[in-house]
Amino acid sequence: MAVLLDGDESEPPDRFPAGPLYVPVRPGPNGYGYVVRLFRSPLGVRTTVGFTCERRLTATLGPGQRWIRLAEPALRAMTAPLGITTVTVDPLFAAPAPALAPVPAPAPPPVLAPAPVTTPASASTVALLTT
Numbered sequence: 275m276a277v278l279l280d281g282d283e284s285e286p287p288d289r290f291p292a293g294p295l296y297v298p299v300r301p302g303p304n305g306y307g308y309v310v311r312l313f314r315s316p317l318g319v320r321t322t323v324g325f326t327c328e329r330r331l332t333a334t335l336g337p338g339q340r341w342i343r344l345a346e347p348a349l350r351a352m353t354a355p356l357g358i359t360t361v362t363v364d365p366l367f368a369a370p371a372p373a374l375a376p377v378p379a380p381a382p383p384p385v386l387a388p389a390p391v392t393t394p395a396s397a398s399t400v401a402l403l404t405t
Contacts, residue, residue, distance in 0.1 A: 295324025295363065296331045296341045297349060308342060310352060313362070321360040322353050334367050 299308035313323050324346065325331035331341055344352075349361055 293326070294343045294345050295326065295349065296328050297322070297324050297344045298331065298335055299340050299342050301340075308340065310344075310349070312353070312356075312358065313365075315360070315362065319360060320356075320358045321362045322349055322358055323362050323365055324349060326364055330364050334365065 298311040300311050302309045310322060313321055315321050324344070331339060346361055
C-alpha cells in the first residue's frame, strides 16, 4: 500500500466554503431589487461568480459593476434550483477587450446649387407657353 505524502494526493482536497464574496448583480425585474448575474465558464458551463475583494471584481468587470456580499453557501443555495452548481471564485476576464466601433465622420452639409438666373419673359414667350 502506498503512503501518500502531503502534495502527492491524486485528488484535490475537499473544498472549504469561501468567506463572504463580492457577487456581481444586475437590477431586478421592473427595477426592483437585484438579481445575481450568471456567467459561463470557458467551456460553456453556467456558473455563478464571486470575488474575494472589491478590487478584483472592479478589475475584472469594471468600476460600474454593482455587487452584494454573500457567503458561498447562500450563493449556492440561490442558484441550485436553476441547476447551477458551480461557483467560480476570482475569475479573470478571458475574452478580448471589445473594440470601440469606429465613429463615422459627420456627413458634409449638402451643397446647394446656385439659383438659375432668370430673365423676365417677354409677352410673346408667355403667349407661346399658354397656347
